[in-house]
Amino acid sequence: MKADARIRIPKSRIAVVIGPDGAIKRQLEKTTKIAITIDSSDGLVVMESMEDCEDPLAVWKARDIVQAIGRGFSPQRAFALLDDDVYLRIINLEEFGNTPNQIRRLKGRVIGQGGKTRRNIEELTDTYVAIMGNTISVIGEVENQQIAVNAIVRLLRGAEHSTINRYLNTQRRQMKKRRALELWQPLGPDATE
Numbered sequence: 001m002k003a004d005a006r007i008r009i010p011k012s013r014i015a016v017v018i019g020p021d022g023a024i025k026r027q028l029e030k031t032t033k034i035a036i037t038i039d040s041s042d043g044l045v046v047m048e049s050m051e052d053c054e055d056p057l058a059v060w061k062a063r064d065i066v067q068a069i070g071r072g073f074s075p076q077r078a079f080a081l082l083d084d085d086v087y088l089r090i091i092n093l094e095e096f097g098n099t100p101n102q103i104r105r106l107k108g109r110v111i112g113q114g115g116k117t118r119r120n121i122e123e124l125t126d127t128y129v130a131i132m133g134n135t136i137s138v139i140g141e142v143e144n145q146q147i148a149v150n151a152i153v154r155l156l157r158g159a160e161h162s163t164i165n166r167y168l169n170t171q172r173r174q175m176k177k178r179r180a181l182e183l184w185q186p187l188g189p190d191a192t193e
Contacts (some may be wrong), residue, residue, distance in 0.1 A: 004048040005063040009070030034062040072132030091136045096156040124168040147171045
């Protein structure tokens, strides 16, 4: 059974999905074994699994990659979504403000002076953050992504940047501790080392 997915991306991002001489589209089709058709007049992207596609989630991975590129990520960052443990999350800024001035102010809070806040979020959570139109998108592993999304939502609700930096640093230390403990857990009840 063939699976398919359809999404619409901004016209300004169609060329990025296609890539120079079609390179990005070809790479995505080859990697996922999904046929991709792009209508450049309205931004509709149709993805259909090819006959030799064995991954039942390939269509959804391709959809998420195209959607991520459509939301402002570079193709290289969007291709991280091929990993089964990496996900895309999109925050709609219209849930936090409804006028163009409010949206602009909200984006500015998350970007920070000279891009510092966004960079901090990305570095301390090992995620990628893109801000485009009325959305903020995050690519990352579930735990890391949730921390980044929590920080972003708190900023959108008016939290101070210093508070968010403390939160991110605390979460980073806790993640490192959890990972270190996971590495040192015995292999099972018979493990004696």
